[in-house]
Amino acid sequence: MHLVLAAQPADAAVTGPDPGSGSGPVCAVRVLDERARQGPTPAEVVTRDGLATLVHEAESSTSPPRWTWDDTNRWYPALLTAGERVERCRDLRLAHRILRVSSLAATSDLATSSPSGWDALEHSPVGGAAVVGVLRAPQEESLFDLAAAPRAERERAREKGVPPSGAGADAGLDPVAELAVQEAAVTGSTAPGRLRLLLAAESAGALAAAEMHHAGLPWRTDVHDAVLTETLGPRPAPGRRPERLEALAVRIRAALDAPDSLNPDSHPDLLRAMEYAGVGARSLRKWELERIDHPVVEPLLEYKSLYRLYTANGWSWLDQWVRDGRFRTDYVVGGVVTGRWSASGGGALQLPRGVRRAVQADPGWVLVVADAAQLEPRVLAGLAADETMAAAGAGGDMYAGIVATGAVETREHAKVGMLGAMYGGTTGVSGQVLPRLSRAFPRAMGLVEDAARTGERGGSVTTWLGRTSPPPGQAWDAAQSGALGDGAPADAASLARSSARAWGRFTRNFVVQGTAAEWALCWIAAIRRRLWRLPTAAQPNHGPAPFADRAHLVFFVHDEVVVHAPAALAEDVAREVREAAEEAGRLLFGDFPVSFPLTVATVDSYADAK
DNA sequence: GCTTTGTGCCAC
DNA sequence: AAACGTGGCACAAAGC
Known part of the structure; x- marks a missing residue:
């Protein structure tokens, strides 16, 4: 059953539960069956409190509904704040985005109709205003290029909480009608089962993302501060360098015989000084400096490393991003073209190893850290139905398994070769x-080669569940046509060739990275469902309801999760996370014998995993 | 003064 | 100036 939420104007009459409490009307709730058909029940109009009550009741039933709404971030954060968790949803915005371009539903009304308000919806951060992009006039090129509105303009609008171009956040958007259009697109597609799974997984991801933001990643400010003080020296006064950095700056100047005025933060100045000193470096990149034998290299590399810690994850980072012992970022579901998530805020998906020490479980709780071993090559084996490659992964370490087939001699060769094949x-x-891998695993290697050839021609590729890659842009088209004709510049042909190959590398990687992202979505969907069924904790953690007494997800990075769990439940959580991985494998690849083993560690600090 | 671009490093 | 995919982000310099 779908329960469809639609925003209501303030003057609508409230008919739902608790009509006397809360603020004005919030939404109309309509009941639809699984096939999105509307029954005889009229819409119920409820207030904010009424909605929380209604959700609570519906979620307590034996078969919770699928909440269907325009945007998870518009509805779910407030429900979580009210202590309510929902089992499943359909995020119409995210689903629309997938269906609009999926090659599996190319003939659907949704895909063939002209862009609507659903195409203009953009990610809205938790607590932020809903944002509508600017739809360009139909006669212009690149109808779907919502990025056409300059990013800065959109961000300004977002900061002010004002949707650009005067569009109401949901002007004319009817979720009931949209759901019907989406269901028709799925049902009439060439692979309804796969698309339905993808939409469910994407939507479950939206729930998990909102929940992780709500709960936050446990963060010990005192531990982080200790790490910084130990590495950089005490926190400096504003405008001053930490003392370790200052000391290294002195050594750098000495090694270069440079004046005290040399500022190592200025690349041009530093490069000039290095040139005078005859260091022989053309850039300041770490990999280049590492190859050079000169007294400045050691202090300079050290300086760069500490400077990075100081600027990216130093005291100001702590001030800005950690509140009440929790680090909260804005996860952007589907923020990467391939379907991976991105995150905005605090560089959440690039937490350096060094500061993970500060990620610590609350008292009486633990962190269960799990990551999928060699996820992408395993996904490729499933995607290509390559039984030989799948068998190489049966033992747990797929790279070792590849060595065992005799295809290559060392684990390192297997690893680098596979990564090269996928990148x-x-x-x-x-x-x-590569040639030896191609001979040993012709199906898997053939699949990525085909994907590359398709991209080189400017074509699109599609993941296992149906996410389709975008076409190359105008610059690419221009590069290709630039090489034609007699008057073409001499380097036009090589530009055309190199951009064609670059797009081939993109599509080659898209199918693997995108399908791996789908596996990961299914994995976290299964994890969150399983964790909710575990017993509650005797001792709550320091976070908010509804997860204060429940094992719950707190972090996700592509192929890795962190669960904050009552210590007594550590084993149960580890088991559920492993079973969820098996479940994800079956959801995608059915009986095909590809396995998805995990590395699981139960730790107090994230730094102790792996 | 502001925004944009270039550089470089972190993560998977 | 990286080879080889996807990103975020901070800073200095360049551009307006």
């Missing part, structure tokens, strides 16, 4: 072992 690497060891 399009051609040089070094990666290029060397």
Whole structure:
């Protein structure tokens, strides 16, 4: 059953539970059956409190509904704040985005109709205003290019809480009608089961993302501060360098015989000084400096490393991002073209190893950290139905398994070769072992090669569940046509060739990275459902309801999760997370014998995992 | 003064 | 100036 939520104007009459409490009307709730058909029940108009009550009742039933709404971030954060958790939903915005371009539903009304308000909806951060992008006039090119509205303009609008172009956040958007259009697109697609799974997984991801933001990642400010003080020295006064950095700056100047005025933060100045000193570096990149034998290299590399910690994850980072012992970022579901998530705020998906020490479980609780071992090559094996490659992964370490087949001699070669195959690497060891991998695993290697050829022609590729890659942009088209004709510049042909190959590397990687993201979505969907069924904790953690006494997800990075769990439940959580991985594998690949083993660690601090 | 671009490093 | 995919982010310099 779908319960469809639609925002209501303030003057609508309230008919739902608790009509006397809360503020004005919030939404109309309509009941639809599984096939999105509306029954005889009229819409119920409820207040904010009424909605929480209604959700509570519906979620307590034996078969909770699928909440269907325009945007999870518009509805769910307030429900979580009210202590309510929902089992499943359909995020119409995210689903629309997938269906609009999926090659599996290319003939649907949804895909063939002109862009609507649903195409203009953008990610809205938790607590932020709903944001509508600018739809360009139909006669212009690139109808779907919502990024056409300059990013800065959209961000200004977002900060002010004002949707750009005067569009009401949901002007004319009818979720009941949209759901019907989506269901028709799925049902009439060439793979309804896969698309339905993808939409469910994407929507479950939206729930998990909102929940992780709500709960936050447990963060010990005191531990982080200790790490910083130990590495950089005491927190400096504003405008001053930490003392370790200052000391290194002195050593850098001495090694270069440079004046005290040399500022190591200025690349041009530093490069000039290095040139005078005859260091022989053309850039300040770490990999280049590491190859150079000169007294400045050691203090300079050290300086760069500490400077990075100081600027990216130093005291100001702590001030800005950690509140009440929790780090909260804005997860952007589907924020990456491939379907991976991105995150905005605090560099959440790039937490350096060094500061993970500060991620610590609350007293009486633990962190269960799990990551999928060699996820992408395993996904490729499933995607290509390559039984030989799948068998190589049966033992737990797929790279060791590849060595055991005799295809390559060392684990390192297997790893670099596979990564090269999936990224399009051609040089070094990666290029060397590729022919042998192709001979050993023709199906898997053939799949990525085909994906690359398609991209080189400017074509689109589609993941296992149906997410389709975008077409190359105008610049790409221009590069290709630029190489034609007699008057073409001499380097036009090479530009055309290199951009064609670059797009081939993108599509080559898209199918693997995108399908891995789908596996991961299914994994977290299963994890959150399973965790909710575990017993509650005797001792609550320091976070908010509804997760204060429940094991819950607190972090997710592509192929890795962190669960904050009552210590007594650690084993149960580890088991559920492993079973969820098996479940995800079956959901995607059915009986095909590809396995998805995990590395699981129960720790007090994130730094102790792995 | 502001915004944009270039550089470089972190994560998977 | 990276080879080889996807991102976020901070800072200095350049551009307006």
